[in-house]
Amino acid sequence: MSAPEMQNTQSPVVDLEELQYARAQRRDKIAKWTLPVLMLLLAIFLWDRLVVWNEIPHYILPGPGLVIETLIEDWGMLSDALWVTLKITLMALAVAVLGGVGLAVLFTQSRYFEMAFYPFAVILQVTPVVSIAPLIFIYVDNRLAGLLLCAWIVAFFPILSNTTLGLNSTDHNLRDLYKIYGATRWQRLRYLQLPTALPYFLGGLRIAGGLALIGAVVSEYVAGTGGIGSGLAFRILEAGYRLNIPRMFAALLLIAATGVVIFTLASLLSHALLHKWHESAIKREN
């Protein structure tokens, strides 16, 4: 109670409703971080107790302690695998960004181009990657290229569709203004359409980041025992055959953590680029 009272002596606002509102705001601020962390810790604790109290054998469900232990013990092998998966994910994401934005720009430059090629993009998107992947690995000799292609097919669509939407969302009065001032096609793209599309693109990037990881993992499953350069998905398969359940969990943990990190980075990037001007990144005071 002392903290709010201290504040009240500084600010002249002592209206009861305002005070309650300020308190609720502070509570929200704290809960925003502590609540998810506490719930996560509680879940891990329950997981541990579940295993211990029911004496579940570790080859059926390992406790969280054992998973961490395995993670440390097998770190050499798992970190190599993590690096492989991460590499494919990031490369696929990079190619998805280039391909998605590039295609979107082409689409907006020519309606006919969009009419001609949009169906292909949709077909690629709606066909499950697991069903295309075996074919890809038959036709593409290079295993890395095959994995990359699979991950790319999954990841590029949200970037393409979001960026296309963004490029077409320019304010019509601004378009008129550019026309009046004799803007070239390139100037319009660079100064008007690309900035307008930026928030849409960043929304797509957040989705594509997660999808690139999913694409990388799924295609690794399909590629199977490729030998050299095995990623996390391959390690999970392999550990499964050997009934090394703790290692499966450790690898799973790494994949989940990677996904969270990618999402966080994309969100941070989004905030960094938009916080000065875009509605989505601006906190309103009401």
Place this chain on the structure above:
Amino acid sequence: MSNTSSIPPLGQRDALLHMANIDKVFNGNVEALKNLNLTVNQGDFISLLGPSGCGKSTALRLIAGLMRQTSGQITWNGGLNEGDLGVVFQEPTLMPWATVEQNVWLPHRLRGKSLDDVRGDIMWALKMVGLESFQKSYPRELSGGMKMRVSIARALVTQPRLILMDEPFAALDEITRHKLNNDLLMLRDKLKCTVIFVTHSVFESVFLSDRIVVMAARPGRVSSEVTVDAPYPRTEEFRTSAQYAELCRKASDALHGAMNQHGERASA
């Protein structure tokens, strides 16, 4: 644009723009404009007043070159050169990702001029609208009236011969609208520029302009012209004067005349 000489009285001004027998037909059957004739002189402050659908905005878009007329001629005295036109829309139409300064830079930027080269022009334009200390602000940090001022500064930055304004203050509250009306007249007095101002408001058109071109709808055409012979500068006192009231009545009658013309046509 000299600041020393004053605008000559109506009837002694040089022609700037002539629109002759302009027709504009949409979709092959909608007559947006039919036989529109209008001469704009240097220094005119013309209001285009009329009901919705009378083709005011279409006329503006034709002058701006955003559309081509179906038939008729638009001729510019001395030709239309780069930077001759400034446009202000009903919305401020600013780029939200760009600062005030960058927004005002736009007309120059699209002609390949760097920010450093035209900073003087930008600061001059911002000073004209009283926003020189907001050059680094983003549009979202400004009020509706201030955004509109930035929009006006952007239109002024090339020192255009003609400024087109399409109901620029319609979305603002009345107090802000009056303030911007006063400031616009001050600007016009300083810059001696020519303005075509589209509005729905009889009161606004009388306060601002020296020529009110009243338009009728379906098909869009010039119905009549009201000359506002009150001298500039016009101040807040003019707003409450008997002369203003009388002129408003005159303009209002002309507008009703234009709407009745339409009614007769519709019933005929």
